[in-house]
Amino acid sequence: MTLILAHRGYSAEYPENTMLAFREAAKAGADGLELDVQMTKDGELVVIHDEKVDRTTDGTGFVKDYQLKDLLKLDARFKFASLPNREPIPLLKEVLEWLAGTDLICNIELKNTLFMYEGMEEKVIEMVREFRLTDRIIISSFNHYSIVKSYMLAPEIEIAPLLSDGLYMPWIYAQSIRAKGFHPHWRAAQDEIVISSLDSGVEVRPYTVNKDNELERFFRVNCSAVITDDPVNARLIREKTKQA
Structure with missing residues (x-):
């Protein structure tokens, strides 16, 4: 069965990368989560997509320039301002502690292509x-050096390169870096790529799949997983495709 991973949580209806979005994704029946990790000035791992806080919070500036105590004062509700309670940027530790009480899987994306957060891999693994x-x-990660380092530090934890563009025989590349799967942009995951990868024993989890016809396509070819903003809609499409 194709798994449904909630992209930054249930981000179609709730503030992305917040505990609220993660809890609601679990309630919505997602099989897992996708989230993003940056590092504060004092070396704390926090869950936020952009290097800057401007788009998703009421603050400004780079995450790397904030002390954790100041970052936690920001409100991450952004376009969901009508929600009754402020939503802080979560610590990765907070998310993992909650995750341990569920049966969800989780894709942690290391956001270390613009800034090479020193020690990020070690801290995440620990x-x-x-x-x-x-x-x-x-x-x-889009930083493939980083995920190879992660594998060398912890071969028991699965790694997966992110691919924004098409790559010739991506399953061969994945195998060459000891990755059991890869995460392509949905446009770079044509049916033949998915099928050949799965036939080679390599998982394919495309992002960010929100269009109904693309979800249907991936469900039909039994793709390993889809990463989507709307797990509720994805579940409906998956059920419909199963019955077709």
Whole structure:
């Protein structure tokens, strides 16, 4: 069965990368989560997509220039301002502690292409091990050097390169860096790529799949997983495709 991973949580209806979005994704029946990790000035791992806080919070500036105590004062509701309670940027530790009480899988994307956060891989791995989540975590990044480093540090934790463009025989590349799967942009995941990868024993989890016809396509070819903003809609499409 094709798994449904909620992109930054249930981000179609709730503020992305917040505990609210993650909890609502679980309630909505998602099989797992996708989230993003940056690092504060004082070396704390926090869950936010952009290097800057401007788009998703009421603050300004780079995450790397904030002390954690100041970052936690920001409100991450952004376009969901009508919500009754402020939503802080979560710590990765907070998310993993909650995740440990669920059966969800989780794709942690290391956001270290613009800034090479020193020690990020070690800190993420230590935390994943602390909460005994090694068999439910996938570490991904556009920085493939970083995920190879992660594999060398912790071969028991799955890695997956993110691919924004098409790559010739991506399953061969994935195998060459000891990745059990890869995460392509949905446009770079044509049916033949998905099928050939799966036939080679390599998982394919395209992002960010929100169009009904694309969801249907991936469900029909039994893609490993889809990463989507709307897990509720994806579940409906998956059920409909199963019955077709």
